Each structure stands twice: as structure tokens, then as C-alpha cells.
Amino acid sequence: MSCPHAAGIAALLKVARPEWSPATIRSAMMTTSYSTDNTFSPIQDIGNGKPATPLAIGAGHVDPDKALDPGLVYDLKTExxxxxxxxxxxxxxxIQAITRSSSYVCSNPSPDLNYPSFIAFFNANDSQSDLILTLTNVGERMTTxxxxxxxxxxLKVRVVPEKLVFTERYEKQSYKLEIEDAPYIDVSK
Structure with missing residues (x-):
């Protein structure tokens, strides 16, 4: 039942914010969702009765009121x-079959999407994965x-810079997310 609910909420957001792209609407819904139930306990995985993991719950439970004013969003373009x-x-x-257009060229191939969630891949030769993500301020005022x-x-994770200051609506700023594969060491022995 999550698909019709999410689609309905997206339609309501599009009516309230007609200037928002589909990616902006998805980002607003994902970044303002929550992962607790009505008792403020973690939402449970129905399969095992334990707190749901991100792979089981996704972004969480959508909050339409918060999604109307998410503050920041991750936007994407067709390119x-x-x-x-x-x-x-x-x-x-x-690519032409998918986009139904012959106007696109592969001038800047990138496996990274400016998306509110991500998966980091590591290989044997490289234990660090860096992502550059761009946020758009959809809020009304200056904010930090x-x-x-x-x-x-x-994992060792770091955000650079740690602070972003936005001074106007629709301003864009980027940050780098550094993820390093840190070998697990059992210190309990």
C-alpha cells in the first residue's frame, strides 16, 4: 500500500509546489520522513519483530506536512x-529508447546521482568512496x-564542509561525503 500513498502525497505536493521537479518532490518526501511508530519506538520489521533496517523500511514513513517545507532538497535533471x-x-x-530522445550524449558519465540516499561501493584496491552532493534551499529565509x-x-564517514550557510531561496551548495571502509575489530575479547 505504500505506492498509492506515496503517489497521492506526491500529487498533493505538486499541486502545492508546482515549480518543484519530480526529483525535488521525491527528495522532500524522503528527507522529512520518520522511522518511529505512534509510540515513538523504531518501526518494526514485520518479518522478524526487530527494528527495521533502511533496506526494510526505505526512507521511512512519509510526513506530508513536513514535506511541504523540507528546507533543503536534492534535485536532479534528465542529464x-x-x-x-x-x-x-x-x-x-x-539510452535513446529510455529517454525517447536522440539529443543526449555521454559527455559526463557518472555513477553518482544527487539523491537523498546512496550506496557506497568499495573494491580491493580502494577503501574510500567519495560523493559530491548538491543541496538546494527551498526555504524562505537565510539558514544554516x-x-x-x-x-x-x-565505516569512517566525514562531511566536508560540516556547515552550509544559505542566504537565499533556491541557492545551491555542495558538500563532499567521504566514506572509508574501516576493518571491523572485535575489542570485546
Whole structure:
């Protein structure tokens, strides 16, 4: 049932904020969602009765009121999706079939999307993954955002810069997310 609810909320947001792109609407819904139930306990995974992981719960429970004023959003353009397809080695014929256009070229292939969630890949030769993400201020006024990280077992994560100051609506600023694979060491022994 989440699909019709999310689609309905997206439609309501589009009516309230007609200037927002589909990516902006998705970002607003994802970044303002919550992961607690009506008792303020973590939402449970129905399969095992334990707190749901991000892979089980996704972004969380959508809050339409908060999504109307998310503050910051991650926006995307069609070219960003084409650059992803190029990085995934899709042929121009396949890209044209998907986009229904022959006007796109693979000038800037990139496996990274400016998206509110991500997966970091590591290989044997490289234990660090860096992402450059861009935020757009959709708020009305000057505001400052400071990064807050939750520790993750086996990873070292850093945001550079740690603070972004926005002075106007629709201003864009970028930050780098550095993720380093840190070997897990059992210190309980």
C-alpha cells in the first residue's frame, strides 16, 4: 500500500509546489520522513519483530506536512539520469529508447546521482568512496545547516564542509561525503 500513498502525497505536493521537479518532490518526501511508530519506538520489521533496517523500511514513513517545507532538497535533471546510464555502459540506442530522445550524449558519465540516499561501493584496491552532493534551499529565509553523523560499524564517514550557510531561496551548495571502509575489530575479547 505504500505506492498509492506515496503517489497521492506526491500529487498533493505538486499541486502545492508546482515549480518543484519530480526529483525535488521525491527528495522532500524522503528527507522529512520518520522511522518511529505512534509510540515513538523504531518501526518494526514485520518479518522478524526487530527494528527495521533502511533496506526494510526505505526512507521511512512519509510526513506530508513536513514535506511541504523540507528546507533543503536534492534535485536532479534528465542529464543526471543519462550520465548514470552512460556510466553503467548503456548503449546510445538503449539510452535513446529510455529517454525517447536522440539529443543526449555521454559527455559526463557518472555513477553518482544527487539523491537523498546512496550506496557506497568499495573494491580491493580502494577503501574510500567519495560523493559530491548538491543541496538546494527551498526555504524562505537565510539558514544554516550543520551535518550530524550517526556512527556506522565498519565505516569512517566525514562531511566536508560540516556547515552550509544559505542566504537565499533556491541557492545551491555542495558538500563532499567521504566514506572509508574501516576493518571491523572485535575489542570485546
Amino acid at each position: 543526471d539520469y543519462v550520465n548514470l546510464l552512460c556510466a553503467l555502459n548503456y548503449t546510445m540506442k538503449q 545547516y550543520v551535518s550530524k553523523l550517526s556512527p556506522m560499524e565498519g
